[in-house]
Amino acid sequence: MNKAQLFDQIKAKSSYLCVGLDTDIHKIPEHLKKADDPLFEFNKQIIDATIDYAVAYKPNIAFYEAHGLKGWESLMKTIEYIPNEAFIIADAKRGDIGNTSRMYARAFFEEMNCDAVTVAPYMGEDSVKPFLDFPDKWVILLALTSNAGGKDFQNLQLQSGGEVYEKVLEKSQEWGSDDQMMYVVGATKAQALTNIRKIVPNHFLLVPGVGAQGGSLSEVSEYGMNRECGLLVNSSRGIIYADSTEDFARVAGQEASNIQQEMYNYLEKYC
């Protein structure tokens, strides 16, 4: 999916919501655990209930990998099930030397037909570029993450000025344009968004951390939005585990709808 198509979806649904499919066998409703493929059955119902309010889905690959072959089957069925209109992000945090990154790109873009994959920047240019060889596919590069440990290295002050994450934003713009590159910026760092928008005014940002991790949708939207929206805001636990009974999908849909309504207002106001 290209940038114009993504923005079209955002306008059509008045939403920049991404639903995170961090599907944990220990957290899904009891009655689903007897299903043939509980992770897929859960995801299927979550997708059906939220598709009118979400423009993107983000399966968290670790949650499937942890179950070995069976988990990968659930993941692949989930990705196939997601309607074409939605942008699919493999949240995989991959990145390795060139020939290896190319293999990861094949896995997520060819084997699984995802639109985007999250990539860690530590190994630099040749670890990222192979992902950019696939037309209309995206790299979502980690810049400033929402977790406590993010500060350990991302916020180190450089002798040349600025912090490590700012250098990641600057340097990586040489590798690919805002038509193929997005950045992960944690919602718990909303104040940093003003600064980030100075460095990458036109890029989409994937913002996790709203909800369970404590970030504010209001602040993220105020400081992060640009003329083409430029935001995908992810919520995982706050939507998919909003209810743990047989009613879970309806409640998830309701949560997604509530967020979408809030987003509608921010789109009117800031975009």
Next chain:
Amino acid sequence: MNKAQLFDQIKAKSSYLCVGLDTDIHKIPEHLKKADDPLFEFNKQIIDATIDYAVAYKPNIAFYEAHGLKGWESLMKTIEYIPNEAFIIADAKRGDIGNTSRMYARAFFEEMNCDAVTVAPYMGEDSVKPFLDFPDKWVILLALTSNAGGKDFQNLQLQSGGEVYEKVLEKSQEWGSDDQMMYVVGATKAQALTNIRKIVPNHFLLVPGVGAQGGSLSEVSEYGMNRECGLLVNSSRGIIYADSTEDFARVAGQEASNIQQEMYNYLEKYC
């Protein structure tokens, strides 16, 4: 496998060779491509031919992931096939927020029973620590990688002194001891090893880049070895693709044997 057991293996085989299983369907001998599971069949013969000379095997996860479910099957069969005496490294470059890293740890340590997994440091402490909750399992943290892009961020000068990779070495020692943490240091950076040994005198280093990537085993051994060897030197392409005929396994074994003999001398000299 714990550190003492690893050192015992190194002494028993007079070797610190790690064989990288970067098994590419386009590079394996023609006659194997008709096999039921060509990747596994190739790996099986490589393992049989090299096990007397190698203390570790390092499947490069991307090469299996690129084939979807079938690739994961080949990977799991390969890991099961590797004899218990060998140290198994999942070269996966994972790392995410805490609950997600825990899932990756389960995948590689419980589902697959690997001894170690390579982890990217960008997300800091809580992305690394969940891997350290598994007794006798190891994190191999990226420090100074062998690829050209490594310099983009790893060699940035910090205002507080030193470079980013040095800070990674320093900071991460607070998270786990040299009984559970190793570091990736590219063989193309042999001169940096003297400096690295000042920061982490007792840790094992996983050194890729010898052979195809141009690193020197002699220099790595001279500057990197400590009293418990402290090195695992990886060779992938130089061994597994040394020959592309039906004779490939014998030639791979010969290459591994040659490296082991060189290692025997360095162990006598420096350890």
